[in-house]
Amino acid sequence: MRFASLGSGSEGNALVVESGGTRVLIDCGFGIRSAAARLARLGLEPSSLTAILVTHEHSDHVGGVPAFAARHDIPVWATFGTLAAVSARFEGMTGVYGFDGHDPFAIGALEITPVPVPHDAREPVQYVIGDGARRLGVLTDLGVSTEHVEASLSGCDALVLECNHDLAMLENGSYPYPLKQRIAGRLGHLHNEAAADILARIDTSRLTHVIAAHLSQENNTPELARAALAAALACTPDWIGIAEQATGFDWRQV
Ligand SMILES: [Zn+2]
Numbered sequence: 625m626r627f628a629s630l631g632s633g634s635e636g637n638a639l640v641v642e643s644g645g646t647r648v649l650i651d652c653g654f655g656i657r658s659a660a661a662r663l664a665r666l667g668l669e670p671s672s673l674t675a676i677l678v679t680h681e682h683s684d685h686v687g688g689v690p691a692f693a694a695r696h697d698i699p700v701w702a703t704f705g706t707l708a709a710v711s712a713r714f715e716g717m718t719g720v721y722g723f724d725g726h727d728p729f730a731i732g733a734l735e736i737t738p739v740p741v742p743h744d745a746r747e748p749v750q751y752v753i754g755d756g757a758r759r760l761g762v763l764t765d766l767g768v769s770t771e772h773v774e775a776s777l778s779g780c781d782a783l784v785l786e787c788n789h790d791l792a793m794l795e796n797g798s799y800p801y802p803l804k805q806r807i808a809g810r811l812g813h814l815h816n817e818a819a820a821d822i823l824a825r826i827d828t829s830r831l832t833h834v835i836a837a838h839l840s841q842e843n844n845t846p847e848l849a850r851a852a853l854a855a856a857l858a859c860t861p862d863w864i865g866i867a868e869q870a871t872g873f874d875w876r877q878v
């Protein structure tokens with residue numbers, strides 16, 4: 625199994641995972657040309673994607689999905705709640721499939737386990753993706769962790785983990801108070817220490833990759849995110865990868 629990011633943050637997200645000839649894109653918050661250019665950087669053609677999995681209806685995740693999927697004839701999977709929230713955007717499209725956020729399913733060689741998360745969307749999920757031998761956990765866009773989230777991520781071989789903000793930077797930053805409250809709230813985004821707490825509570829014995837993702841450009845730095853996660857894992861900060869907004873991250877082999 626290998627995975628890579630096309631970019632991550634409030635300006636757009638997309639992550640590609642592949643194993644055994646199946647290649648899925650999780651979210652596409654980029655326009656058609658940008659997404660194709662970002663895939664090309666990873667050596668991929670859009671038409672080589674087996675499916676697109678959507679996490680939730682926020683524009684930085686679903687914004688580019690309808691046009692990209694229609695242009696390249698790629699099937700789309702999203703929870704029934706997400707589809708209800710974006711039905712207008714997918715109107716007239718074929719190859720759009722709904723699922724319940726609690727039900728695992730398979731796409732080709734990949735086992736897709738949706739993980740419901742607390743976030744201010746209709747039926748948001750994140751994903752654990754397995755190929756029978758290895759499992760990748762992808763967790764962004766949640767306000768707080770839950771027992772179910774941690775049970776799902778426990779024992780994964782690789783994790784992409786939201787480190788949205790540093791709490792002090794958010795509190796002291798320039799965002800208006802209501803926005804600060806939304807981000808820090810139960811249905812907002814995970815801060816560095818909360819992400820580190822997840823690592824401290826789950827089984828990390830199989831972990832070979834940890835990537836900090838969805839970093840706020842305004843309220844976080846890669847150094848702070850790395851330091852928080854490294855402290856939880858007792859590893860050196862440079863072992864923690866960063867999913868950049870502009871460049872994502874390059875292929876990681878699991
Ligand atoms: Zn997001």
Ligand SMILES: [Zn+2]
Nearest residue numbers: 680682743765
């Ligand atoms: Zn979101």
